Amino acid sequence: MEESPAVVERVTLRPAVVGDVELILDLVNELATAGEMLPRSPSTTVERLRDFVVAEVDGEFAGCGALALVWTDIAEVRSIAVKPEYRKLGVGKRMAESLLAEAKRLGVARVMAFTYVTDFFLKLGFQVVDHASLPHKVFHDCLNCPKFHKCDEVAVAKDIFALPDAPPLGPLSLPMPGRHLPRPAQ
Ligand SMILES: CC(C)(COP(=O)(O)OP(=O)(O)OC[C@H]1O[C@@H](n2cnc3c(N)ncnc32)[C@H](O)[C@@H]1OP(=O)(O)O)[C@@H](O)C(=O)NCCC(=O)NCCS
Numbered sequence: 001m002e003e004s005p006a007v008v009e010r011v012t013l014r015p016a017v018v019g020d021v022e023l024i025l026d027l028v029n030e031l032a033t034a035g036e037m038l039p040r041s042p043s044t045t046v047e048r049l050r051d052f053v054v055a056e057v058d059g060e061f062a063g064c065g066a067l068a069l070v071w072t073d074i075a076e077v078r079s080i081a082v083k084p085e086y087r088k089l090g091v092g093k094r095m096a097e098s099l100l101a102e103a104k105r106l107g108v109a110r111v112m113a114f115t116y117v118t119d120f121f122l123k124l125g126f127q128v129v130d131h132a133s134l135p136h137k138v139f140h141d142c143l144n145c146p147k148f149h150k151c152d153e154v155a156v157a158k159d160i161f162a163l164p165d166a167p168p169l170g171p172l173s174l175p176m177p178g179r180h181l182p183r184p185a186q
Contacts, residue, residue, distance in 0.1 A: 024045055
């Protein structure tokens with residue numbers, strides 16, 4: 001009998017299309033209800049759809065993940081999620097690697113995430129960092145977060161490129177100074 005191909009060979013990644021919006025919202029918001037991640041609204045999902053990669057297994061929607069540009073020197077991995085039946089098969093890793101490759105293509109030096117699954121990110125080369133070591137810009141979306149006053153997510157970050165004037169990553173790193181391009185007046 002012919003062996004079926006390993007799941008990893010049946011996984012394909014592609015940019016999200018409008019037909020994925022409902023699938024993304026169903027997955028992310030179901031996991032949010034279970035307390036595993038933060039919810040997304042339909043409007044931000046549509047507006048940020050071009051940030052998303054979708055994973056399929058045998059052509060079926062298996063998960064999604066987004067890379068949001070925060071500023072010229074930092075991007076955030078958001079809403080990375082795999083349907084429970086496709087977990088621990090490398091699907092999340094494939095999507096995260098694709099988002100990191102996108103950050104590299106864009107020339108973004110640092111990628112960060114707020115997460116409850118620290119070990120998943122550590123295995124991808126991220127480090128745990130102090131929330132206070134991240135630039136204020138990354139907290140913009142936190143203003144709309146139900147956990148704004150009691151954030152229990154772990155901040156993780158990974159350097160894609162070394163920046164000469166950036167402090168090293170780590171729990172004791174200092175706030176990143178503004179650099180390269182002038183920031184708009186607040
Ligand atoms: C986190 C999540 C995306 C991982 O997806 P996945 O497809 O199961 O992950 P992978 O199979 O690619 O795992 C890659 C590695 O991370 C590890 N890993 C995956 N999930 C983990 C978890 N919850 N805790 C610890 N390690 C985990 C795997 O064991 C694997 O390690 P290995 O390379 O040594 O074998 C998935 O569990 C999920 O959707 N969780 C709920 C949503 C969520 O928490 N998203 C993160 C928001 S920031």
